[in-house]
Amino acid sequence: MVSVCFYFQVHQPHRLRKYHVFEIGNGGNYFDEEKNEAICRKVSEKCYLPANNLIYDLIHETDGRFKVCYSITGAVLEQFEKYYPKVTESFIDLVDTGLVELLDETYYHSLAFLYSEKEFMEQIELHRKQMKEIFNYKPRVFRNTELIYNNRVAQLAEKMGYDGVLAEGADRVLGWRSPNFVYRPTATEEIKLMLKNYRLSDDIAFRFSERSWEGWPLTADKFASWVSAVNGNGNVVNLFMDYETFGEHQWEDTGIFQFLKHLPRKILDGGNDFKTPSEVLSSYKPMAELDIHHIVSWADVERDLSAWMGNRMQQTAMEQLYGMEQEIKETGDYQLIEDWRKLQTGDHLYYMCTKWFNDGDVHKYFNAYDRPHDAFIAFMNVLADLKIRLRES
Amino acid sequence: MQKTIKILMFGWEFPPFNSGGLGTACYGLTRGLSRNNAEIVFVLPRASGVKNENYMKILNTAALDIDNGSIKFKTIDSILTPYLSSESYINERYNNTKIEVDEKLMYGEDLFSEVMRYSQEAKIIASKEEYDVIHCHDWLTFPAGIEAKKIAKMRGINTPLIAHVHATEFDRTAGNPNQAVYNVERHGMHKADAVIAVSNYTKNMVMNHYGIDGKKIHVIHNSIDYMPSYSSEEFKIKKHHKIVLFVGRMTIQKGPDHFLWIAKKIAEKDDNIRFVMVGSGDMFPFIVEEAANLGIGDKVFFADFMPQKDVERAYRMADVYVMPSLSEPFGITALESMKNGTPVIVSKQSGVSEIIKNCIIVDFWDINRIADNIINVLYDSDTRNKLVGGSMEEIKKFSWNEPARKCIQLYNSLILNKKPLPA
DSSP, rough: OOOEEEEEEEEOOOBBBBOOOGTTTTOOOBOOOOHHHHHHHIIIIIIHHHHHHHHHHHHHHHTTOOEEEEOHHHHHHHHHHHHHHHHEEEEEEETTTTTTOOOOOOTBBBBBBHOOOOHHHHHHHHHHHHHHHHOOOOOOEEEEEGGGHHHHHHHHHHTTTTTTEEEEEEEHHHHHHHTTSSEETOSSSSSSSEEOHHHHHHHHHHTTTTTTTTOOSSOHHHHHHHHTTTTTTEEEEEEEGGGGGGGGTBOGTTTHHEEEHHHHHHHTTTOOHHHHHHHHHOOOOOOOEEEEOSOBBBSTTTTTSHHHHSSSHHHHHHHHHHHHHHHHHHHHHHHHHHHHHHBBBBHHHHHTOOOOOHHHHHHHHSSSSSSHHHHHHHHHHHHHHHHHHHOOO | OOEEEEEEOOOOOOOOOOOOOOHHHHHHHHHHTTTTTEEEEEEEEEEEOOOOOHHHHHHHHHHSSGGOOOOOEEEEOOOOOOOOOOHHHHHHHOOOOHHTHHHHSSSSSSSSHHHHHHHHHHHHHHHOOSSSSSEEEEEEGGGHEEEEEEHHHHHOOOOOOOEESOOOOEEEEETOOOHHHHHHHHHHHHHEEEEEESSHHHHHHHHHHOOOOOGGGGOOOOOOOOOOOOOOOGGGGGGGEEEEEEOOOOGGGGGGGHHHHHHHHHHOTTTTEEEEOOOOOOHHHHHHHHHHHOOTTTTTTEEEEHHHHHHHHHHHHOOOOOOOOOSOOOHHHHHHHHHTTTEEEEESSSGGTTTTSEEEEEETTTTHHHHHHHHHHHHHHHHHHHHHHHHHHHHOOOHHHHHHHHHHHHHHHHHHHHOOOOO
8 A cells, every 4th residue: 555645835925026226225115015915816716725625625525534734834824814814714624624734844935944043943933833823733744945955954853843854855865765665864863754756746746737748638547556556665655746736837727626636536446545744654664764965955857956046146145135144133123034034935036046948937937027137136125225224223 | 590401310219218328319419400490300110019109199298398399200110229139139020929920020030121121111201201401320220311312312302311320330349340230330321421420439430440531520429408407315225325326238338247347346345335237238137147246246236227217316326427338439328427416437438538527537447447436436525526516517518409500510511512413
């Protein structure tokens, strides 16, 4: 028997306004409320609400044998609260079934791990608190932004009391090993590592509607047979993907909802089952130790940091931003700290990415700007304003 | 009373539909001409994206500013814009999704066939107009001017053709001209009865590179219509930082890369100075990335292309304006900056440096010296006050009447001296 573990990432950034050079020093109002609201509503209606409803129904139709897991960022929950509270309620209903697990991550979907462990842990604490407040839930498993991972992430997550951590099952860290087992990260005691099966995950997330792909059209039957093929060669198939896959990245007319609707029954009929990450961790022992020293992520073909840190614009933005940490925190100014943290969201850096090769299409689709340079300019103008506020406080 | 002169003028752009100094100059010159008893039919390309009636409405509103309503616009549908290269024309022609397919078919397959098509369209317009002189602004319009002269010839009149050179291919490409563009320029200048150069600097260029007799070249410097600018707008950034300004298209001609190197020098000495770069162009992405590469990404701010009223705000926000052009036929922005009370540092390789006194003139490549001068202007109050006071006083005498009168003089002498057509 193979277990299928679905984890969906739910996130929207606080997108920036085109902050003009003439406005530097005016203080505040950095975010494009109108656009953020429009996108929040659109994605909620196309994806979050219909997908939540479908999953709720599937849980009941399968008598609880279908189960899933979410990681919902603080940034998106703030936007639901402001623009579309119904979405939060819908997630609460799901969590209340007891068959939906929630993960912890950095509240602002940030890359803080790369620059400041202090800030990293503070943001995880913020997220923990938020999960408690909104869902009355205490996550047991941690995932870092964009599945950015190395041994250190696992060590910190263990220190913070988590049972498990998620990462990308990238070929270069696995080598001949399979992502379909649980592992033990190097230099940890108890914490376990779950790896994304990127082939099967991306078959749904990226290739589902790709007509030139040999697997097209992807049916629930076909996919279930691929999952079954793992029998004898693994315990668990980890399907990690953006939740927006359903209805947003893959539009409704591609048949993505129909696929999801039929998949649980097909998987169960094949003698396999669904597990949440915590269930996986309590069911399976680590197969081996996995030493991941160099950072991996789930982005692009490189599966490294180049989508956020690949050019000097991105590095400049990050260096400048994290260079302010101590001074910003010393002010104790809540608004200032919050604005600074909202700027840490990885999406701002992703928009500045200039590699337009294999992943160019994906980058363009997700980019709020025409040119990566415009993203850099808007970001740096806001940062200059933030610095002036810091000076004046 | 002087007789009214009728001018058939071919331009490329006119405010507010302009992306550079050529439109500004045409606007100023036509305004000056209309105040000097001239009637102008101004022919220009109308790019897609703006509906014809709206386009004319906006142009005519702009023209209201021009006395007597003595300017009429005629447009030719075309995707020609002043700062187009062969490559960027192809890109626009084939990749601009805003242009309808059937409309695209109308346009030339490459830049040169479009310029020729444009000149044929211009011929039709010319055949419906009466004119005493033909006045063309820069190379794209030269073939159109030649066609208009042919039309006049068919009527038995040897109408003078004037080629007004605002920039040559040598300026635009920092000395690496496109041969085909050069050929059109050269042919136009030779066919013209007179060439107007916007500076002595440009006159020399036209003599040396295009083989035009100096006697045929008339230097008429650009100008501005001085009006005191009153604004109480405060820029909060000024409480913390001094601002050094760049205004110009981000192309090799304007030296945006030199500006960054200057900024880098200054940033090494003074952490508090900030740099604002206004303008866009083919080098824009490179320049933005280069600022980050140089480690001054937090000190250089990019304002992209802005409408003129915002450019004026940028001058007022700045403490000093630097024009590090590699080759600048004139450089109207220097006058605009002075008008707004902001001192200027201009490249020696420019036309404007021939006619202003209260400015600092430098070699564009002399990064260290420019950096020192900037710091001096920012912090030495004697230097600063002298420059600001002097340039505010000096700029008051500027008006487009002066170049317009020189043009009229030139028209009259050409009309008087025109040779009869051979029988």
